[in-house]
Amino acid sequence: MFIKLICNFFIFIFLFCGNGFCQEKFKIAYIEGGQYWIFDKTNEAFKSSLKKKGWLEKVEFSKKFSFSPGWDNSALLEEKAKFLMEQNGLSLIISAGTDATKALLKFNNKKTPILAMGVSDAVGSGFVKNEKESGIDNFTVRIVPERFERMFKIFHEVVGFKKLGLIYPDTESGRKYTNLEEAKNVSQNLGFDIIDYKIKSEETTDCLAGLKILKEKGIDAFFIPSLLCFDLNKNDVSKLISYLNENDIASFARNGSEYVKAGALMGFSTLDFSKRGDFLADMIIEILSGKKPSTLNMVDSGSPKISFNLQTAAEIGFDPPFDILAATDELFN
Numbered sequence: 001m002f003i004k005l006i007c008n009f010f011i012f013i014f015l016f017c018g019n020g021f022c023q024e025k026f027k028i029a030y031i032e033g034g035q036y037w038i039f040d041k042t043n044e045a046f047k048s049s050l051k052k053k054g055w056l057e058k059v060e061f062s063k064k065f066s067f068s069p070g071w072d073n074s075a076l077l078e079e080k081a082k083f084l085m086e087q088n089g090l091s092l093i094i095s096a097g098t099d100a101t102k103a104l105l106k107f108n109n110k111k112t113p114i115l116a117m118g119v120s121d122a123v124g125s126g127f128v129k130n131e132k133e134s135g136i137d138n139f140t141v142r143i144v145p146e147r148f149e150r151m152f153k154i155f156h157e158v159v160g161f162k163k164l165g166l167i168y169p170d171t172e173s174g175r176k177y178t179n180l181e182e183a184k185n186v187s188q189n190l191g192f193d194i195i196d197y198k199i200k201s202e203e204t205t206d207c208l209a210g211l212k213i214l215k216e217k218g219i220d221a222f223f224i225p226s227l228l229c230f231d232l233n234k235n236d237v238s239k240l241i242s243y244l245n246e247n248d249i250a251s252f253a254r255n256g257s258e259y260v261k262a263g264a265l266m267g268f269s270t271l272d273f274s275k276r277g278d279f280l281a282d283m284i285i286e287i288l289s290g291k292k293p294s295t296l297n298m299v300d301s302g303s304p305k306i307s308f309n310l311q312t313a314a315e316i317g318f319d320p321p322f323d324i325l326a327a328t329d330e331l332f333n
Contacts, residue, residue: 025057025058025059025060026058026059026060026091026092026288027059027060027062027065027089027090027091027092028059028060028061028062028065028090028091028092028093028094028284029062029065029066029084029087029090029092029093029094030043030061030065030066030067030093030094030095030096031066031067031068031077031080031081031084031093031094031095031096031100031103031104032067032068032095032096032097032100033068033069033070033071033077033096033097033098033099033100033103034068034069034070034071034073035068035070036096036097036118036226036231037231037232037233037258038118038226038255038270039096039097039117039118041270041273042096042117042118042273042276042277042280043096044273044277045273045274045276045277045278045280046276046277046278046280046281046284047061047277048274048277049274049277049278049280049281049282050281050284050285053281053285055281055284055285055288058288059091059284059288065084065087065090067080067084071202071228074099074103077099077100077103078103078106078107080103081100081103081104081106081107082107084104084112085104085107085108085109085112086107086109087112090112091113091287091288092112092113092114092115092284092287092288093112093113093114093115094114094115094116094117094284095114095115095116095117096116096117096118097118097119098118098119098120098121098125098173098176098177099173100116101114101116101119101122101125101127101141102125102127104116105127105136105139108136108138108139110136110137110138111138112138113138113139113140113287113293114138114139114140114293115140115141115142115280115283115284115287115293116139116140116141116142117141117142117280119141119142119143120148120176120177120179120226121148121176121181122141122143122298123143124176124181125176127139127141128141128143128298131143131145131298131299132298132299133294134293134294134296134298135294136293136294137292137293137294138292138293138294139293139294140283140287140293140294140296140298141298142276142279142280142283142298142300143298143299143300144299144300144301144302145299145301147268147304148179148182148183148254149182149185149186150304151179151182151223151252151254151267151268152164152179152182152183152186152187152190152223152252153186153190154304154306155221155223155250155252155266156186156190156192158266158320158321158324159221159250159265159318161192161220161221161250162192162193162220163192163193163195163217163218163219163220163221164183164187164192164193164194164195164219164221164222164223165195165196165197165211165214165215165217165219165221165222165223165249166178166180166183166194166195166196166197166222166223166225167196167197167199167207167210167211167214167225167227168180168196168198168199168225168227169198169199169200169201169202169227170198174227177225177226177227178223178225178226178227179223179225179254180194180196183223195214195217195218195219197210197213197214199229202227202228202229203228203229204229204235204236204237204239204240206229207227207229207230207240208229208239208240208243211240211243211244212243215243215247215249219249220248220249220250221249221250221251221252222244222249222250222251222252223251223252223254224241224251224252224253224254224255224259224264224267225254226254226255230255230259232258232259232262237259237262238262238263241259241262241263241264242263244264245263245312245315245316248316248317249316250265250266250316250318251264251265251266251312252264252265252266252267253266253267254267255267255270256268256269256270256271256307257269257270257271257307257330258270258271260307260308260309260312260330260332261307261309261332263309263311263312264309264312265308265309265312265313265316265318266306266307266308266309267306267307268304268305268306268307269304269305269306269307269329269330270307271307271330275300275302276300279300283296305329305330306324306327306328306329306330307328307329307330307331307332308320308324308325308328308330308331308332309331309332309333310331310332310333311332311333
């Protein structure tokens, strides 16, 4: 009887483990420079996609290996990045944003796979050789080619502005979060002027003061950047957007739908993160299945969708062309 119980036990273990239930979970670490709503939405999207594809139960996102030091805390960010690169047993590290990715690559151990998301300009930042070649065996990143150039081109095509206002802290990250280089490149081809203002901090009061100075310099359009003063979840962005609308200044929101709903004139649609989540989930699955990160396709070439606010158009006295409205995917009142 005892021998029979032992045999049945081993048969149960064989069947249980044979179905993958005994497999140790893949440990995934996560690091970001600071909390940002787009990072949150992206995380939700790729985890939802992993669940849909039957992979969420195979991975472990441990709080022990998840870090968000807070913005303007580069020393702590580098400390946590170095810590992650010194760990054994991590199957993957996901970095969100330019700052976190830069910190990880500074201490890259050349072994632990790294997947970067939410990076403004992976090629310009020197993270990868080009859109087709990573150049680092254990590193890959999601790239949306010419995304920001297209923003400025479409914005100008619709509005036809002459002076575009830009606000940014004069740092490497600040210039990238405002897409200064892309704006200048497009302006040279389309013939509009860039009127920029360098802020000392990303406080809402500083950004509002900057908008007032730009207004005095005659801007007729403004590009809403990915700066903390424009973070919908942390600050009263309505003051900034209201100031633009009260002064008939057309605005394009880099981060899209939520800003257009809040009063910006237009932007690319960002309400649906599912396709982004699917793309990143597929990259995660391929890496955990044994593929070298540098061999993965980095280009997410989905076509952008347009968000437009009709009420804002009326407030600033802008009569949008019918063909633009017909091509718009999201209309807000």
